Amino acid sequence: MRGDPTDQVVAAYYRVRQMLGALGVGLPFMLLFAGWVEEGRILPSLSDYYHTIQRDIFVGCLFAIGTFLIAYRGHDRAPGETVSDEILTNIAGISAIAIALFPSEAEAQEVTTLTQAAFGLRAAVLGHYLFAQAFLYSLAWMCFVHFGRTGSPRRRAVYRGCGLAIVAVGIVATLAAIGRRFGSEAIHSFVIDNSIVFWCEAVGVWAFGIAWLTKGRAEMLLTRRRTRVA
Template sequence: MRGDPSDDVVRSYYRMRQALGYLGLFLPVTLILGGALSLGRVEPSISDYYHTLLRDIFVATLAAIGVFLICYRGHARAGAERLSDDRVTTVAGIAALGVAFLPNATGGGLATFSQDMLGPRVAAAGHYLSAIVFLSCLGWLSLVRFARTRDARRRRIYRACGWLTAAMTAATVAASWFKVMGPPGPQAVVNGGRLVLWFEAIAVWAFALSWLVKGRAGLPLAAALRRRRGGTPGAA
């Protein structure tokens, strides 16, 4: 029997949300462990892995996240709302691509295409701006859009993830300033403690958890659609 198209849509959204969640979950873990095993060190920030042997993982994962976010439509605007899920995720996806393809600094050797076209300073400024926009959009989604659920437990999770993303974004901005331009003492503390890396990682993990929970939220609807058309709850 032909499947219900609405069921296919629900499952497609489930898979996309789960993919976004798992990509965010494993990106910091893969970079940190991969750097420790292959390079014998942990970089001061996630962005600094662009200039290491793990560049392919850094760029490919962020590019995948960016494409998924651009393709994600979500819910339409309701009433007098100015922003839809689609608009916010598109901006976040473009920002993710900016983080991936605009290096945060010159790693030595040949410049990248973006650095060659824009100049290292402009490319680095674009990288930092893209990172702020990316995390801010994801935090807004968790706090404003996802938290509208009627499920109190999920609402608490979304709000916690949103506030954590916002707090870690602010902490990342402050720590990044000290990392690049701060006085020697605080700069040594930030770089030695890898504070930017951990602030970024926590923000990304919060975003990942939010999307993983959001993905699971659609499963009851998919099961109801299968029951309505006479299928079994566990049907693929």
């Protein structure tokens, strides 16, 4: 006997949500593996992979993540909330795509993208970092406020833990990036040699992926329970 078509659509919707989480978890691993194959080392940041032959992986995953986030409507705005799911995911989705379109600084100061040609090299780099901040902190807001308002206490703890991780590594990554650009030679070398920004960005993306995988799994279980009851 075939199930309720509505439940089938809902199940497919949450499966896509889990795929979004899988993309978040998988992106740093894909870049790590491809980077080791090409150069035998970890680059200073995720964004630095844009300037290598791993560009397709970096840009493709960000476009996929961004497109899904923009298409995701989410729940209606709850009483007391200042921003709805839809607005928040639109901000995150647009920011993810913009990160891919506005590359970070490269050793060769050459115009290689449309955004660099349109806005200039410095403005493109500034846009990259601003959109990266918007992406990370909108994801943290989702974990703290929107995901954390429902679910069991254990799942809410997971969401809040993911939110805290995103905020913490976002702050450390920002400080490390400032030290890399404006700090002493010792600070610059420490940040580069230990790939501090890369690991901070990776942990932030992993936390985002885990939160979405957990949310998708939780709501898939709710759908199955409703089907069994019916």
